[in-house]
Amino acid sequence: MQKNNTPAVADLFKKDPDRGKRFRSSGGGWTLDLAGLPINDRALQALDNEFAGADADAAIERLFGGLTVNPSEDRPALHMALRAPDPGRYPDADPDRRLLADRDAFLALARQWFDGSSGYRDIIHIGVGGSALGPRLVADALSSDHSAVKVHWQSTLNSRRLKSLLQGLNRRTTALVLASKSMLTEESLVMADEVMTWMGDQAADHCWAATASPSRAVERGLRADHVLPFPDWTGGRYSLWSSVGVSAAAAIGPDAFRDLLAGAADADHDFQAPDQRSALMRRLAVLVHVLPNRLGLTDLTVVAYEPRLRLLGAYLQQLLMESLGKRVGLDGRPVAKAHVPLIAAGVGTDAQHSIFQALHQGADDHPLLLVGSLKDADAWPDWQRRQLAHFLAQATAFVHGANHPETWRQSPGSRPVALLLTEALTARNLGYLLAAFEHAVYWLSVIWQVNAFDQWGVEEGKRLAGDFRQALTGVESIEQLLDLLDRRRAGD
Numbered sequence: 125m126q127k128n129n130t131p132a133v134a135d136l137f138k139k140d141p142d143r144g145k146r147f148r149s150s151g152g153g154w155t156l157d158l159a160g161l162p163i164n165d166r167a168l169q170a171l172d173n174e175f176a177g178a179d180a181d182a183a184i185e186r187l188f189g190g191l192t193v194n195p196s197e198d199r200p201a202l203h204m205a206l207r208a209p210d211p212g213r214y215p216d217a218d219p220d221r222r223l224l225a226d227r228d229a230f231l232a233l234a235r236q237w238f239d240g241s242s243g244y245r246d247i248i249h250i251g252v253g254g255s256a257l258g259p260r261l262v263a264d265a266l267s268s269d270h271s272a273v274k275v276h277w278q279s280t281l282n283s284r285r286l287k288s289l290l291q292g293l294n295r296r297t298t299a300l301v302l303a304s305k306s307m308l309t310e311e312s313l314v315m316a317d318e319v320m321t322w323m324g325d326q327a328a329d330h331c332w333a334a335t336a337s338p339s340r341a342v343e344r345g346l347r348a349d350h351v352l353p354f355p356d357w358t359g360g361r362y363s364l365w366s367s368v369g370v371s372a373a374a375a376i377g378p379d380a381f382r383d384l385l386a387g388a389a390d391a392d393h394d395f396q397a398p399d400q401r402s403a404l405m406r407r408l409a410v411l412v413h414v415l416p417n418r419l420g421l422t423d424l425t426v427v428a429y430e431p432r433l434r435l436l437g438a439y440l441q442q443l444l445m446e447s448l449g450k451r452v453g454l455d456g457r458p459v460a461k462a463h464v465p466l467i468a469a470g471v472g473t474d475a476q477h478s479i480f481q482a483l484h485q486g487a488d489d490h491p492l493l494l495v496g497s498l499k500d501a502d503a504w505p506d507w508q509r510r511q512l513a514h515f516l517a518q519a520t521a522f523v524h525g526a527n528h529p530e531t532w533r534q535s536p537g538s539r540p541v542a543l544l545l546t547e548a549l550t551a552r553n554l555g556y557l558l559a560a561f562e563h564a565v566y567w568l569s570v571i572w573q574v575n576a577f578d579q580w581g582v583e584e585g586k587r588l589a590g591d592f593r594q595a596l597t598g599v600e601s602i603e604q605l606l607d608l609l610d611r612r613r614a615g616d
Contacts, residue, residue, distance in 0.1 A: 133159075151404030152553055154546050155546070157544075162538060250278045251279060254368075383552045384554060386555065395563040422465050441469065444465075454573045483539060484522070493544060595608055
């Protein structure tokens with residue numbers, strides 16, 4: 125046994141060499157292995173049963189039936205319609221029958237950028253949060269050498285970076301995509317204004333907006349025929365599937381983007397299936413649930429040994445922490461205990477030379493999700509084998525640790541580690557994986573009885589920032605700055 129009265133994982137493997145087979149689940153080309161967690165078969169079965177209950181089934185029907193699942197804003201969550209082969213199966217999502225036409229329109233634009241027929245060579249994509257994280261992950265994972273354009277992602281008020289970027293671009297062959305649901309996001313608008321000023325008199329001809337507020341886009345000087353609309357029920361962290369994904373589609377090609385959508389639609393189908401086809405999503409939810417609520421662990425580090433998924437951890441930070449970081453439940457009362465773990469991110473052997481020392485030999489347990497792929501047709505074979513060797517070595521070392529006569533070289537082992545593997549990363553199985561995580565988050569929200577579709581904590585920070593921006597007028601010194609802060613913290 126180890127601390128917290130949890131079983132030592134190494135002992136569980138010694139007693140049962142076939143443990144791994146029972147702790148694996150698959151779907152959409154992915155295999156999740158939870159055998160490295162300090163739980164036994166009985167505990168895993170109990171968790172599976174908890175997530176497969178009748179209440180969860182009814183909640184899934186509410187989600188896909190277009191009923192209200194976001195009570196604080198009295199809205200459904202119909203992002204599945206954005207990737208459905210026939211959005212008409214979600215009639216409440218598409219009363220005007222526009223979703224398919226809007227999808228075809230932004231993918232047609234992406235094709236012109238991808239094949240070079242538009243004449244553009246660079247795209248500046250401006251967006252914050254979900255308006256950048258998902259599309260950037262997809263582009264980074266699946267970018268094609270055949271694309272005629274290079275996408276530059278701008279999501280932070282980093283004036284030095286933007287100035288440097290603009291100095292190296294040709295304004296006549298550069299397009300701007302402003303991704304903003306409301307067209308009110310301060311950071312995005314400030315960055316877009318700077319780029320449009322740099323573009324000069326022809327800015328309107330070079331700029332597009334992916335938005336749920338077309339009229340505001342036009343008011344800011346964009347052409348109406350350059351507005352790529354999406355429905356206002358689209359949550360920011362689910363907006364990848366909408367026209368917000370246009371820059372990613374230009375980077376990977378519209379055909380690959382359609383494959384991405386198809387993979388996500390596969391996951392939607394499986395999530396509704398009453399049999400074991402939804403096992404992957406259930407076990408993803410179990411992974412997140414068991415850490416704080418069974419093992420007392422409050423963080424999870426996602427480490428990608430598939431280099432193309434180096435941004436997956438950052439994407440999951442928002443998806444999980446914004447969706448599930450709630451202290452009040454659906455009944456308006458404080459939740460009984462903490463739920464969502466702090467999500468950190470790392471990349472393969474980089475993380476081994478930074479954080480893994482503490483994970484192997486530190487006093488505390490910090491669970492890991494290691495992500496890898498067996499094959500990569502575009503990678504050098506020797507490099508791919510080396511990545512896999514490190515993936516397997518770490519998965520083993522975290523379980524067994526290391527014995528040595530010198531105590532400072534010992535590692536205790538039995539450190540919680542889960543594995544997520546695919547044979548080869550494709551657009552379709554990436555789409556499946558991202559949608560599977562979405563559904564796992566929804567499943568968790570049902571079990572924990574919290575609203576996964578609002579983010580009032582984010583909105584409060586935006587409100588306060590607006591107040592401070594006005595108050596900063598005339599502040600010229602650190603002393604004045606801190607005096608302002610002290611007055612506000614004192615309630616002035």
